[in-house]
Amino acid sequence: MKPQTVEGYTPLALYIAGEWTQGSGTGGEAVLDPALGSEIGWLPHATSVELDAALASADRGFAVWRKSSPQQRCKVLGAAAALLRERGAKIARICALEEGKTIGEAMWEINFTADRIEWLGEEAKRLTGTVLPKGFFGDERRLVPEPVGPVLAMSPWNLPIMMPGSKIACALAAGCSVIVKPSEETPGTGVELVRCFVDAGVPANVINLVYGAPAEVSTRLIESPVIRKVSFTGPLAVGKLLYRQCADGMKKMTMELGGHAPVIVFDDVDVDAVVAKTVQSKFSNAGQMCIAPTRFYVHDRIADAFAERFTAASAALKVGNGLDKETQMGPLANARRVDGTEAMIADALDRGAKLRTGGKRIGNTGFFFEPTVLSDVPNEARPMWDEPFGPIAMINRWDNLENVIAEANRLPFALGAYAFTRSQKNAQIMTEEIETGMIAINMAHVGGYDAPFGGIKESGIGRESGAEGLREYLDNKLVTQMNL
Numbered sequence: 001m002k003p004q005t006v007e008g009y010t011p012l013a014l015y016i017a018g019e020w021t022q023g024s025g026t027g028g029e030a031v032l033d034p035a036l037g038s039e040i041g042w043l044p045h046a047t048s049v050e051l052d053a054a055l056a057s058a059d060r061g062f063a064v065w066r067k068s069s070p071q072q073r074c075k076v077l078g079a080a081a082a083l084l085r086e087r088g089a090k091i092a093r094i095c096a097l098e099e100g101k102t103i104g105e106a107m108w109e110i111n112f113t114a115d116r117i118e119w120l121g122e123e124a125k126r127l128t129g130t131v132l133p134k135g136f137f138g139d140e141r142r143l144v145p146e147p148v149g150p151v152l153a154m155s156p157w158n159l160p161i162m163m164p165g166s167k168i169a170c171a172l173a174a175g176c177s178v179i180v181k182p183s184e185e186t187p188g189t190g191v192e193l194v195r196c197f198v199d200a201g202v203p204a205n206v207i208n209l210v211y212g213a214p215a216e217v218s219t220r221l222i223e224s225p226v227i228r229k230v231s232f233t234g235p236l237a238v239g240k241l242l243y244r245q246c247a248d249g250m251k252k253m254t255m256e257l258g259g260h261a262p263v264i265v266f267d268d269v270d271v272d273a274v275v276a277k278t279v280q281s282k283f284s285n286a287g288q289m290c291i292a293p294t295r296f297y298v299h300d301r302i303a304d305a306f307a308e309r310f311t312a313a314s315a316a317l318k319v320g321n322g323l324d325k326e327t328q329m330g331p332l333a334n335a336r337r338v339d340g341t342e343a344m345i346a347d348a349l350d351r352g353a354k355l356r357t358g359g360k361r362i363g364n365t366g367f368f369f370e371p372t373v374l375s376d377v378p379n380e381a382r383p384m385w386d387e388p389f390g391p392i393a394m395i396n397r398w399d400n401l402e403n404v405i406a407e408a409n410r411l412p413f414a415l416g417a418y419a420f421t422r423s424q425k426n427a428q429i430m431t432e433e434i435e436t437g438m439i440a441i442n443m444a445h446v447g448g449y450d451a452p453f454g455g456i457k458e459s460g461i462g463r464e465s466g467a468e469g470l471r472e473y474l475d476n477k478l479v480t481q482m483n484l
């Protein structure tokens with residue numbers, strides 16, 4: 001007998017060929033509430049039978065959806081966005097229950113995703129081609145954008161609405177069918193999200209939802225000739241593995257593989273204002289964000305004041321169950337993040353870092369952790385070169401611009417970066433010299449629902465969403481034509 005779903009959660013299922021199903025196997029896994037560590041639902045796993053059925057379905061769905069008009073795609077995506085907003089409060093609760101984030105964070109994510117889905121639907125109407133100059137023989141030549149084919153979209157647990165929502169919307173706006181595999185740790189939001197698209201009128205077979213053992217699912221689906229593009233967000237090591245698998249079938253891919261954002265603070269700023277912005281951003285989603293500000297490099301003249309005030313503001317954050325209204329930081333999403341965060345801090349302290357606040361898990365129930373601030377952290381310390389993906393801020397000082405730029409660019413990660421200065425000249429130097437996919441000046445957030453998202457170096461390949469990201473779901477067919 002499978003455990004019952006707790007109140008307020010959602011019945012979990014796969015969505016294959018237009019049917020909600022428990023699948024043909026007996027395998028599955030328990031889904032946990034990170035605030036209590038207890039089971040809230042049971043997730044059935046797809047077997048090879050369901051995976052093959054999803055592939056066949058996506059193939060049939062592509063034959064239909066590639067012929068849909070941009071107006072139809074826009075209408076359906078607009079309706080899906082409206083349903084997501086309408087069901088927002090219910091979905092936010094499910095998201096907070098299974099991921100641990102606060103209701104406020106979940107609501108923000110839902111509204112952002114709805115805006116993005118709607119915007120991508122509108123953008124479907126602007127997927128224009130190009131008319132080239134006449135060819136050598138007087139031939140007419142044009143580039144015609146075409147959907148790339150059935151897409152496999154795999155997304156992580158930290159943004160369980162935004163990540164699958166963006167990937168599904170890009171695929172559908174471009175005219176592709178999609179098999180989506182959200183994280184097995186946050187499956188309820190995946191179910192509710194797909195329900196919004198289905199109820200909005202996405203035809204059967206155009207969208208399939210699977211869960212299972214990640215390596216088995218991705219291997220079977222990627223090796224199928226049906227899948228023509230893979231979009232993945234998650235850890236670097238997994239991204240590298242999937243990249244190799246895609247190479248065998250010459251599949252297009254978009255990958256977003258994490259970051260290690262530097263934050264360069266100049267000595268001409270209002271310290272309190274920068275602290276307020278960056279503390280909020282650092283501990284949002286308990287630090288489990290690929291664009292989280294991570295390595296703070298603060299100018300020597302203000303470094304002590306900055307570290308003191310940042311520490312005080314971090315220590316004052318109210319940590320608690322994401323479902324409680326007063327909570328400012330929820331628990332970590334799973335036991336692995338608690339172990340990983342503890343190990344990172346221990347390594348930094350062993351190597352001489354100074355602990356300013358936090359450093360420990362809170363209690364024995366659930367996966368709560370203290371907002372942690374370290375200073376004077378040597379480069380060899382693990383969190384200075386590996387993605388902390390948890391509530392750890394590190395503050396070091398600088399007094400030489402050339403050196404701090406070299407420090408910021410030291411790692412293979414290059415997703416997000418931040419700089420704070422009143423000087424236009426310094427802002428210009430930052431935007432030109434920091435190696436990164438995205439940089440924010442005097443803000444602690446990057447991106448937007450209409451902007452492309454992604455990194456360079458080992459942080460990934462390509463961009464997700466925005467006009468540029470949508471184009472990655474298209475091929476351009478060159479047509480050359482003469483009159484007989």
Ligand code: NAD
Nearest residue numbers: 156183214215218233234235238256257258290336387389
């Ligand atoms: P983990 O190594 O335990 O989990 C791996 C994740 O990748 C899981 O979601 C799993 O479903 C998936 N995965 C593993 N093997 C796979 C395969 N062969 N095919 C498809 N998916 C596969 O790591 P974790 O504890 O879940 O996350 C911690 C690390 O992951 C962080 O340190 C961070 O670097 C990275 N991460 C990055 C992002 C991001 O936005 N880029 C999001 C989540 C996690």
